Amino acid sequence: MKSACIDAFSDDPGTVEVREAPVPRPGAGQVRVRMRMAPVNPSDFNYMDGIYERSFARMIWNRESDRPSDSPGSGELFPRPPYSLGVEGVGIVEESGGGFLGRRLVGKRVAVVSGPPNGTWQQQTLIDARRAFPVSRSLSDAQACSFFVNPLTALVLVRQVLQVPRGAVLLQTAAGSALSQMVRNLALEDGFRVIDVVRSRAGAERLRRSNAKYVVALEDEELLDAVHRIAPGGVGYVLDCVGGPTGSEALRALAPGGRMICYGTLSREPISLPPRDIMMPMTSVEGFYLAAYLAERALLQRLVLVRKTAQLIGSGVLGTPVERVYPLDALQEALEHARRPGRAGKILLDLK
Numbered sequence: 001m002k003s004a005c006i007d008a009f010s011d012d013p014g015t016v017e018v019r020e021a022p023v024p025r026p027g028a029g030q031v032r033v034r035m036r037m038a039p040v041n042p043s044d045f046n047y048m049d050g051i052y053e054r055s056f057a058r059m060i061w062n063r064e065s066d067r068p069s070d071s072p073g074s075g076e077l078f079p080r081p082p083y084s085l086g087v088e089g090v091g092i093v094e095e096s097g098g099g100f101l102g103r104r105l106v107g108k109r110v111a112v113v114s115g116p117p118n119g120t121w122q123q124q125t126l127i128d129a130r131r132a133f134p135v136s137r138s139l140s141d142a143q144a145c146s147f148f149v150n151p152l153t154a155l156v157l158v159r160q161v162l163q164v165p166r167g168a169v170l171l172q173t174a175a176g177s178a179l180s181q182m183v184r185n186l187a188l189e190d191g192f193r194v195i196d197v198v199r200s201r202a203g204a205e206r207l208r209r210s211n212a213k214y215v216v217a218l219e220d221e222e223l224l225d226a227v228h229r230i231a232p233g234g235v236g237y238v239l240d241c242v243g244g245p246t247g248s249e250a251l252r253a254l255a256p257g258g259r260m261i262c263y264g265t266l267s268r269e270p271i272s273l274p275p276r277d278i279m280m281p282m283t284s285v286e287g288f289y290l291a292a293y294l295a296e297r298a299l300l301q302r303l304v305l306v307r308k309t310a311q312l313i314g315s316g317v318l319g320t321p322v323e324r325v326y327p328l329d330a331l332q333e334a335l336e337h338a339r340r341p342g343r344a345g346k347i348l349l350d351l352k
């Protein structure tokens with residue numbers, strides 16, 4: 001079977017290779033999934049260039065250890081290449097390694113979330129049966145393959161972490177992303193306003209043609225001037241996945257008591273945080289990482305979340321815009337396209 005692999009961390013996607021690999025055999029509690037489709041997400045590039053491993057290595061619980069783990073006391077080492085890539089996708093369960101859940105899943109089409117070392121950018125992958133969720137026939141592969149990473153994050157950020165109230169104003173950066181589109185749809189459902197910040201004029205025009213109401217192009221306007229024009233007292237909430245100067249400015253757009261969530265690092269640059277900028281208005285900056293959030297939730301809570309996500313993907317609220325589907329053999333082209341500025345939707349890999 002074909003598998004997209006890396007041998008070492010690199011920020012050059014040219015180092016990813018599609019190779020022949022042996023068909024894996026599921027162990028106890030695992031299932032083997034014949035993959036049908038998978039998206040290319042920013043997190044896939046994080047697994048390529050090693051930013052996850054380097055970030056975890058900085059955490060205090062990994063001080064003095066040779067290899068980082070993702071949480072204190074877990075003892076589980078964060079994966080390191082060589083490994084296959086791909087965090088999520090959709091496929092058909094073809095074999096169970098044993099266990100009640102795995103056996104029940106055989107033959108079912110499932111949305112999966114796993115990631116290296118057993119990635120989804122391969123024709124067959126192994127997955128913990130608890131990370132495979134049967135999806136309704138009405139959901140296309142293109143929608144089902146992006147089931148977890150963005151829809152769950154958008155839902156959790158808006159309704160559970162921030163609990164954005166009706167009438168509030170939320171500012172989001174990199175607002176042309178798939179996840180930001182989901183936040184805008186949730187805002188329409190929940191009755192709050194969104195200020196959408198993008199880097200280019202072309203990106204802003206594209207958003208204005210969709211359901212975005214307050215759009216700021218940083219190419220044309222200073223972020224704080226724009227926020228002052230739209231919400232003179234500042235915003236209650238910021239969702240930032242860019243960091244660098246954009247994240248630093250967004251922090252200053254908060255109204256007293258406002259909350260900013262850092263959930264991505266697209267610019268790869270740090271945010272500057274003068275302590276008084278959060279002291280005087282008593283604002284706060286928090287981090288969010290879906291894997292860590294879900295690990296803290298009980299099984300039943302996770303199940304309720306996944307069910308709600310399925311319902312909202314089905315109704316289109318958490319639907320994923322798609323720009324183009326590539327076969328696995330054209331992976332290099334797909335990766336180049338996924339890194340190109342100005343995309344209108346996700347790049348997907350057809351693994352059939």
Ligand SMILES: NC(=O)c1ccc[n+]([C@@H]2O[C@H](COP(=O)([O-])OP(=O)(O)OC[C@H]3O[C@@H](n4cnc5c(N)ncnc54)[C@H](OP(=O)(O)O)[C@@H]3O)[C@@H](O)[C@H]2O)c1
Pocket residue numbers: 041042043149150153174175176177178179180198199200203241242263264265266267268288289290291340341342343345346
């Ligand atoms: N923390 C978590 O658990 C979690 C979970 C899910 C997603 N995320 C994060 O959410 C963010 C969005 O993910 P997605 O899959 O929705 O993204 P996506 O659909 O692939 O879109 C990425 C967007 O980012 C913009 N962008 C890229 N580099 C940028 C930069 N340096 N400065 C400003 N804008 C930039 C692009 O805008 P242009 O149109 O200008 O090119 C594009 O609209 C990512 O950072 C991802 O890692 C985090």
